[in-house]
Amino acid sequence: MKILVIGSGGREHAIVEAVSRSPKAKKIYAAPGNAGIAQLAECVAIKDTDVEALVAFAKREAVDLTVVGPEAALAVGVVDRFREEGLKIFGPTKAATEIESSKDFAKRLMKKYDVPTADYATFTDYEEAMAYVRRGSLPTVLKYDGLAAGKGVVIATTMDEAEAALRDMLLDTKYGEGRVVIEEFLTGEEFSLMCFVAGSKVVPMPVAQDHKRAYDNDEGPNTGGMGAYTELPFVTDEDHAYAMENIMQRVADAMVAEGCPFTGVLYGGLMKTPQGIKVIEFNARFGDPETEVVLPRLKSDAVDAFMAVANNEKPTVEWSEGATLGIVLASKGYPGSYDKGFVINGTERVESKIYHMGTAMKDGELVTAGGRVMIVVATAPTLEQAQAKAREDIAKIECDNLFHRTDIGAKAFR
Ligand code: AMP
């Protein structure tokens, strides 16, 4: 089979690698891919949101299956267009992607179907939103409604902060057309439960945890994710069963009932609060960097799984035992401004897996080319061993402009 993977990050590198382990994958393309992906696939210079060019490429090369990584491609309807052309594709339609792209859609769905989540209200008017915030308690959570690449959530701890954020979201045009979801602030351990979903058929992947803050001890600004690991000791079998029944399965059924059945990966961003497990957000795709620690544990055939879902069938999947732990190497300055083009040496001595996030080849050398540069993923019987192994391997990588967190996974074994 010929497989096309859309996207260019660490998530897509992990997808391409999982696909490359399948004997069914005779040829793999990535659009646009990256320097790491290029070792496993043929990279074609098509932007992930250039739907017509992607359709034309898939037809010309007689691609048998396309797997979509990024939400941006889903939100512009890449799945709808591929299906119109009779092309097989793994991912949700534009309408089903609303579960991620519209916070208001997701919240209304959860309320209607009694899925546990934070209380909320939606506003388009600045004065009404401020009045609501003044009546409530602090901290308060303000979410811009729309795709905002993780930048649309503000946790305001003072009235001044809330006012400034609401001004940005509703009075300035900084974020585009304005609508804000204001939520109750929840506390607890966060975790990611990704499931293969084909209509009402739901199959879970191992639970993972992201680390969103830039520095150790969850300090510093929010990022695209500085590391992740599986499994999570604080998510019990009972928690898992509860989340599957009352959150993931219920939402899959709700999407069918609402006339926009979901196919692809439904990502539950969940929190274990003192009042039980609640939804923080849904994503309509594989998480990044969770995918980089989850897919290495996929023992069964990845192409079979993606194909089954694309055909609206329940996939059969098998996972290996043990722990995986991934540490991101990011450019100094990230998530703020940073310089690119620093030479990276020593990756060939690394035994763990490396997934590239933002690298390039320049004059025959591997160089940094993004904020998050690569993720080093170790597998071991225990998390503690996996962390030690990842850190040992990171010490072999030489580059003048990288930093990483040293505490990924630590709260699971401290
Ligand atoms: P989101 O983009 O919705 O995932 O929000 C980004 C991050 O903000 C989440 O990963 C949480 O850490 C935090 N967050 C979002 N909603 C809430 C909430 N209701 N209570 C507490 N923290 C939240």
Ligand code: GLY
């Ligand atoms: N790891 C969070 C996300 O993929 O959105």
